Amino acid sequence: MEIRNVVLVHGAFADGSGWRGVHDRLTARGFRVTIVQNPLTSLADDVAATTRVLDRQDGPVILVGHSWGGTVITEAGVHPKVAGLVYVSALAPDAGETTAQQYEGFAPTPDFVIDVGADGFGFLDPELFKAGFAADTTDADAAFLRDSQVPVDMSVFGTALTNAAWRTRPSWAVIATEDRAFDQAMLRHMAKRIGATVTEVPGSHALFITQAAVVAEIIAEAAAGSVR
Incomplete structure (x- = not known):
């Protein structure tokens, strides 16, 4: 069956609006695209939000995650409608592992600094936000x-x-390749472990925005390569 459905899952510190460029390119090619809005309050809550969207699809789906969204699609992607997964500078733990374990043994990321409040919620440091998250965006977009x-x-x-x-x-x-949220070796290690078809592209952690054309193309390739 031809795959025409795509579900996009954002990561931490962001919302679904950053997928606009990917959405527009894919819908122009005839895909039906739906964007999950993660509450970022627990893994279970984000998986529930994703599952809610997957349940509404009318056929097989390519499920896409950016950053923390990779953890979400790894957990939610066993949904029977999911035919393929696309990880966009994304985390990919195994069953029984935590997301935090993926960082062990890899270099620190000094530009990606999280300020954690007394309530346990974290924001990215505003002074380092552009350098750590969106170095290849304009100053206005990063702000x-x-x-x-x-x-x-x-x-x-x-x-x-x-x-x-x-x-x-x-x-x-x-x-x-200029992602400062993760050590490059970590991203490559995760991609190799899951047996992913890998594409490297110049860009910051915000590549889902700044490299929307490449991301959309890989999603389209995944749809063609996951026909079932």
Whole structure:
């Protein structure tokens, strides 16, 4: 069956509006695109938000996650409608692992600094936001992303996964070569472990915005490569 449905899942500190460029390119090619709005309050809550959208699809789906969204699609991607997974500079834990474990043994990211409040929710440091998250955006776009960021309950990174959808679904990975949120070696390690078809592209952690054309193309390739 031809795959025409795409579900996009954003990461921490962002919302779904950053997918606009990917959405517009894919809908212009005839795809039906739906964007999840994660509450970022727990892994279970974000998986529930994603599952709610998957339930509404009318056929097989390519499920796409950016950053923390990769953890979400790894857990939610066992949904029967999911035919393939696309990781956009995204995390990809295994079942039984936490997101935090993916960082162990890799270099720190000094420009990606999280300020954690007394309530356990984290925001990215505003002074370092552009350098750490959106270095290849304009100053105006980086400022808007900084000022509209969505805090994440930091406990999500210590929550172990129950599922690893990449074990039963074909996977693709788009890696930004100037991503300062993750060590490049970490991104490559995760992509290799899950057996993803990898595309590397110049860009910051905000590549889902700044490299929307490449991301949309890989999603289209995943749809063609996951026909079932």
